[in-house]
Ligand SMILES: [Fe+2]
């Protein structure tokens with residue numbers, strides 16, 4: 001008798017999401033590098049920090065698949081998008097990536113509900129909450145950036161936003177569940 005407690009369909013969907021989280025990490029890594037090259041050190045620190053979060057998400061899903069008796073498959077990761085043209089575009093793009101990712105997470109929760117797979121439903125809820133936090137966090141950063149960019153043409157305030165992001169306690173603002 002198999003010890004597998006997730007359906008093949010769920011296993012495949014979770015696996016796709018695991019790879020998607022790895023892609024999200026590549027996006028943050030790529031944009032972080034772009035910011036660093038353009039001397040936005042605070043923004044780079046913020047993006048690099050978030051890259052680690054996405055890797056944690058990837059690993060969390062891998063562990064879950066394996067813990068439920070499935071077998072995670074490490075697949076090819078899509079290349080990160082081309083570099084943004086400005087900080088504003090960079091921030092808008094990452095918000096868009098997060099919104100799209102939230103829709104992917106919803107697919108897991110929807111299937112869990114359909115299959116009455118309450119373990120995965122509960123697991124998926126962690127990600128639903130995480131996405132709310134992330135969308136809010138990035139939305140706040142965009143609001144700060146917009147304020148700074150609109151106030152003067154010399155980008156004096158952009159410098160302040162960049163400094164601010166260097167010390168942004170992003171992990172502290174995102175509630176974490178205990179590791180299983
Ligand atoms: Fe994520």
Ligand SMILES: [Fe+2]
Nearest residue numbers: 024054098134
């Ligand atoms: Fe994210």
